[in-house]
Amino acid sequence: MGDRILAHLLAHPEGATDSELTRALGLKNQAQANQRCHQLADEGLVVRRRVNGRLRNYATGAAQSTPPLAPPAAPARPRPEVGAGQRPWHWEGNVQSWAAAYLLRQGYFVRRVADTAAHEHGIDLVAEKGGRQLWVTVKGFPAGTGSAQISAQARIWFEGALFDIIDWRGQDPGVELAMALPDFPRYRHLAERVRWLQPVAGFSYLWVHEDGSVLREDPAQRPG
Structure with a gap:
């Protein structure tokens, strides 16, 4: 439940x-929400502030960050919620939110969460830790009934994520890079086929599961 709350607050x-x-x-x-938000506040992941007489919860991103004292005049565009039942768990926006919540727990400051529902251009997720940025490309998994069509579409999306990694590595050799994907056998198979590229381009996989947990796989040590 804690990661679901964090994902919602990040969005x-x-x-x-x-x-x-x-x-x-x-x-x-x-x-339930009250108890879990208090626990998250004790962990330094959420700050609770009274605004117009009501307590509001904000994802901090880092212990020293300061949430706004009041809601902005023009709130961010609404986005489908994790677990709301409106879209499958492996929809790109859900994968992005789970990945962002995971990074928060790992001590990252989340600087940008792109509006995937509106197909916002730019880096899907930008986080920072220890003065070093992490750029994350996020993909969902195709929904449908035709296995051949789903498999082909998944490959196209995976190739798009790979292009992001290669393009970004050319832009900044020092930035951390990662690819956040729902953990499906098709994506695992494609990742295995290009295993040689991971240490060369220096990127990590963030494998997102249906329960919201995330497994991070960092690149193997580059051959000397």
């Missing part, structure tokens, strides 16, 4: 009250 920089989180995430009651 909503204007913050959310406990009751808003309860409705958005389909929790049993507001007490």
Whole structure:
């Protein structure tokens, strides 16, 4: 539940009250949201601020960051929620949110979360830790019933993510790079086929699972 709350707050920089989180995430009651937000605040991942007489929760990104004192005048465009049932778990926006929540827990400051629902251009996810940025390209997994068509589309999306990695490495040899993908056998097979490229381009995989957990696979040591 904690990662679902973090993912929601990352997608909503204007913050959310406990009751808003309860409705958005389909929790049993507001007490669940309240208890988990207190735990996240103790971990330094969430800050609770009173705004217009109501407590709002904000993802901090880093312990020293400061959330806005009030919701912005023009709130961010709404995006489908993780677990809201509107889209499959492997939709790109959900994968992006789970990856961002994972990076927060790893001590990264999340600087940018692109609006995938609106097909916003640019880097999908930008995080920073220790003064070094991490650029993440995010892909979902195709939905449908035709296995051949799904397999072909997945390959196209995987190739698009690979191009991002190669392009970005050319732009900045020192930046960290990663590819966030839902953990499907098709993507695992494609990753294995280009295994040689991972240490050469120096990028990591963030394998996102249906329960929101993330497995990070860093590149093997480059051959000397």
